[in-house]
Amino acid sequence: xxxxxxxxxxxxxxxxxxGLDPQLGFVPQQILDKYYSEMGYTLEAVSEAIYExxxxxxxxxxxxxxxxxPQIAMYEQFGIPGLVAYKxxxxxxxxxxxxxxxxxxxxxIGSTSTAYAIGHIGTVKIGDQEIDPIDxxxxxxxxxxxxxxVKPFVDVCNQNxxxxxxxxKTSNPSSGEFQDQILSEDGRPxxxxxxxxxxxWGNESMDDGTGKNGSADGAGYSNVGAVVGATxxxxxxxxxxxxxxxxxxxxxxGAQGGSGKDLKGFxxxxxxxxxxxxSRGIIAAYKNEKYAEFGAEGYADAARKATExxxxxxxxxxx
Amino acid sequence: xxxxxxxxxxxxxxxxxxGLDPQLGFVPQQILDKYYSEMGYTLEAVSEAIYExxxxxxxxxxxxxxxxxPQIAMYEQFGIPGLVAYKxxxxxxxxxxxxxxxxxxxxxIGSTSTAYAIGHIGTVKIGDQEIDPIDxxxxxxxxxxxxxxVKPFVDVCNQNxxxxxxxxKTSNPSSGEFQDQILSEDGRPxxxxxxxxxxxWGNESMDDGTGKNGSADGAGYSNVGAVVGATxxxxxxxxxxxxxxxxxxxxxxGAQGGSGKDLKGFxxxxxxxxxxxxSRGIIAAYKNEKYAEFGAEGYADAARKATExxxxxxxxxxx
Numbered sequence: 001x002x003x004x005x006x007x008x009x010x011x012x013x014x015x016x017x018x019g020l021d022p023q024l025g026f027v028p029q030q031i032l033d034k035y036y037s038e039m040g041y042t043l044e045a046v047s048e049a050i051y052e053x054x055x056x057x058x059x060x061x062x063x064x065x066x067x068x069x070p071q072i073a074m075y076e077q078f079g080i081p082g083l084v085a086y087k088x089x090x091x092x093x094x095x096x097x098x099x100x101x102x103x104x105x106x107x108x109i110g111s112t113s114t115a116y117a118i119g120h121i122g123t124v125k126i127g128d129q130e131i132d133p134i135d136x137x138x139x140x141x142x143x144x145x146x147x148x149x150v151k152p153f154v155d156v157c158n159q160n161x162x163x164x165x166x167x168x169k170t171s172n173p174s175s176g177e178f179q180d181q182i183l184s185e186d187g188r189p190x191x192x193x194x195x196x197x198x199x200x201w202g203n204e205s206m207d208d209g210t211g212k213n214g215s216a217d218g219a220g221y222s223n224v225g226a227v228v229g230a231t232x233x234x235x236x237x238x239x240x241x242x243x244x245x246x247x248x249x250x251x252x253x254g255a256q257g258g259s260g261k262d263l264k265g266f267x268x269x270x271x272x273x274x275x276x277x278x279s280r281g282i283i284a285a286y287k288n289e290k291y292a293e294f295g296a297e298g299y300a301d302a303a304r305k306a307t308e309x310x311x312x313x314x315x316x317x318x319x
Numbered sequence: 320x321x322x323x324x325x326x327x328x329x330x331x332x333x334x335x336x337x338g339l340d341p342q343l344g345f346v347p348q349q350i351l352d353k354y355y356s357e358m359g360y361t362l363e364a365v366s367e368a369i370y371e372x373x374x375x376x377x378x379x380x381x382x383x384x385x386x387x388x389p390q391i392a393m394y395e396q397f398g399i400p401g402l403v404a405y406k407x408x409x410x411x412x413x414x415x416x417x418x419x420x421x422x423x424x425x426x427x428i429g430s431t432s433t434a435y436a437i438g439h440i441g442t443v444k445i446g447d448q449e450i451d452p453i454d455x456x457x458x459x460x461x462x463x464x465x466x467x468x469v470k471p472f473v474d475v476c477n478q479n480x481x482x483x484x485x486x487x488k489t490s491n492p493s494s495g496e497f498q499d500q501i502l503s504e505d506g507r508p509x510x511x512x513x514x515x516x517x518x519x520w521g522n523e524s525m526d527d528g529t530g531k532n533g534s535a536d537g538a539g540y541s542n543v544g545a546v547v548g549a550t551x552x553x554x555x556x557x558x559x560x561x562x563x564x565x566x567x568x569x570x571x572x573g574a575q576g577g578s579g580k581d582l583k584g585f586x587x588x589x590x591x592x593x594x595x596x597x598s599r600g601i602i603a604a605y606k607n608e609k610y611a612e613f614g615a616e617g618y619a620d621a622a623r624k625a626t627e628x629x630x631x632x633x634x635x636x637x638x
Contacts (some may be wrong), residue, residue: 041446042448072433077452
């Protein structure tokens with residue numbers, strides 16, 4: 001899968017991913033009103049509105065970007081109907097040729113992690129049928145339970161040519177409470193210990209460079225990557241060196257405070273190795289003063305303009 | 320919510336919870352075949368089969384136990400239809416008067432954690448409607464992202480009289496990789512640092528002992544509890560003392576190797592403070608040699624007998 005992601009990044013010239021995190025306050029009122037008037041104030045109406053919003057966004061930006069990252073919490077918030085919108089969004093993204101990074105942050109033990117992996121990036125066998133239940137390409141994984149919790153995802157990556165990004169150093173203010181704790185064994189912070197394990201897990205799922213999965217662009221990289229927040233650029237530099245073969249998914253650009261000049265250290269010298277996420281900065285651009293001229297009706301055009309601006313910011317500051 | 324859970328534990332005389340983790344291999348063949356012949360080898364057929372299986376189990380054991388703990392991964396494995404079975408299971412458990420502990424191990428940052436909390440234990444406002452999307456009573460939460468990730472759940476607990484169990488020391492073999500790391504700051508393991516935070520978060524959601532939520536049985540306990548595996552009884556003793564007001568959900572009894580005699584240290588002197596989970600030992604009891612006489616047709620009766628045996632094991636060894 002890392003080959004496919006890197007191919008798309010090169011083709012679009014944009015190491016960025018748009019986070020489809022449809023908070024209710026981001027969905028333009030005219031879309032909500034349309035479904036409220038048809039279906040009442042229901043979870044089902046919200047589900048339809050979110051999906052229409054996402055389709056508009058993807059139609060507007062699909063030619064500019066390699067991937068989208070729907071944050072499943074924002075769908076789960078609306079129960080089963082919300083999750084239906086998530087699944088439809090994944091399917092539509094595939095139709096538009098986008099790599100889908102499911103931001104699910106799952107993690108459990110043994111057979112339970114296997115179940116998550118199968119549901120999201122694997123295949124379930126029912127009688128004589130093989131079915132891909134949710135069918136993302138890559139998912140985010142929480143490492144707190146250790147190798148037992150992560151290894152089942154790696155196995156499914158190998159079976160189905162998929163990928164994972166493991167949380168190493170998250171972008172939020174209190175991420176340091178546990179992640180930055182200095183460990184007695186070697187005086188390093190916990191997040192570096194996790195990074196070391198990412199390398200170990202990643203070695204079991206290297207792209208083989210044969211191009212059998214459509215391209216050889218992933219040669220030298222692993223299907224197992226890491227999440228490191230843009231809000232911690234110094235740590236990004238250190239972690240980039242610790243995990244040279246692992247892609248880094250970088251959240252926290254834009255609304256959370258990270259900017260283009262913070263990002264250089266997340267990339268390798270080959271210009272690869274990182275993909276930067278922006279969510280509300282793009283999908284709710286029409287609410288930002290800078291793009292206010294587009295208005296709610298022009299939310300998709302505003303998203304396109306914000307995406308172009310982000311690509312330019314990264315081009316100027318990183319490359 | 321802790322008042323309600325403790326009331327039910329006292330009423331049933333059983334500090335146990337049955338894990339509803341419907342792996343396909345556990346669902347009796349006659350139930351699967353019924354839906355396969357009606358609906359083909361589809362996710363929808365599996366969803367119906369899982370739900371019927373769960374209803375049979377709950378009908379058989381509801382009078383013996385205070386709570387059930389559906390493991391959402393086992394449903395998510397079957398995509399949206401699987402999650403429909405999860406939601407129907409939650410609703411049926413409530414009809415049977417059972418407390419529902421959703422084993423979801425979610426955790427993210429800020430508004431994203433809020434979205435998970437709202438989806439599972441909170442209320443979403445849509446126009447003039449207030450809707451409980453999935454409606455568990457208690458959920459499990461992953462602490463790796465720190466206070467930012469957990470606090471939104473605590474806030475929702477306070478708004479809706481709900482509860483959470485935060486992962487502290489999990490039952491799996493490799494849980495020590497990160498959780499047991501000794502921290503430089505005070506020479507204690509990471510899981511104790513997490514436990515300390517559980518106490519802090521828990522202090523913000525203490526049962527007030529007024530009985531306004533139906534009973535005063537929770538007086539002195541918090542709506543914020545912890546997960547500590549039965550497979551680590553020594554750590555259980557230490558963590559019990561570190562978190563005197565926080566309930567401990569104890570997985571790993573039975574199939575994972577924990578037994579009744581390992582459990583005493585998880586309880587407080589008042590006989591409260593812990594609730595022990597068993598999943599496959601109960602729901603797949605009919606596959607165990609000990610209960611083989613029941614056969615697949617008698618899976619629910621086998622589950623009832625296994626539940627009675629578990630209650631007796633805990634009564635003899637703990638109290």
